[in-house]
Amino acid sequence: MPNTSTPPLSAQDALARLREGNQRFVLNVRSSENPLGRSARQALVAGQSPFAIILSCSDSRAPSEYIFDQGLGDLFVIRVAGNIVAPSLVGSVEFAAAEFGTRLAVVMGHSHCGAVQATLDYVRNGEGSPSDNIRDIVERCLEPVTTVVSAAGPGADREFLMKQAVRANVRNSCDHLRHGSRLLERLCKEEGMLIVGAEYSLETGAVDFFDGV
DSSP states (O other): OOSSSSOOOOHHHHHHHHHHHHHHHHTTOOOTTSOOHHHHHHHTTTOOOOSEEEEEOOOTTOOHHHHTTOOTTTEEEEEOGGGOOOHHHHHHHHHHHHHHOOOEEEEEEETTOHHHHHHHHHHHHOOOOSSHHHHHHHHHHHHHHHHHHHHHOTTOOHHHHHHHHHHHHHHHHHHHHHHSOHHHHHHHHHSOOEEEEEEEOTTTOOEEEEEOO
């Protein structure tokens, strides 16, 4: 159950709030209402009620709180290279949904993703990973990226492949969350939870919600 008496935002209202925050970020305008600083930290000691869950890449250029112009306690952020889904990451999404009543989960990839590029290099050129742990990340991106490369055929443009692979990888992670967890599947069917896919553009700062909206 949520830790506060305030009803959690609906998935659609939460999505609208993310869109509005990202628009401010793109326009280089920061909200003066975001909870930050000492008083905000103290108010959150007793509990939290994040309105959205963000599963995003660990890339230092893509911090969710900045991208969506949100403050302390607003977002439950899970960061992992390649925004992949593994059991512990599914569990993190489940925890926020069950504990805080958060009804929107966003899988957010981004342009020029290093993990996706490493997977493309492996699929196209057989380039290996420098460690077993990095190889595990590549293997979790492998199925959607391989599908993109196969569909594009030989001689496909490198930039085109990258854009398609980033989105295919996001869709794959969304599908894992929607169908790889009985809890999340039930919340989606019975309690209005949404799991949506998005891509953040490093070039423009804009987030495009393109899957499951």
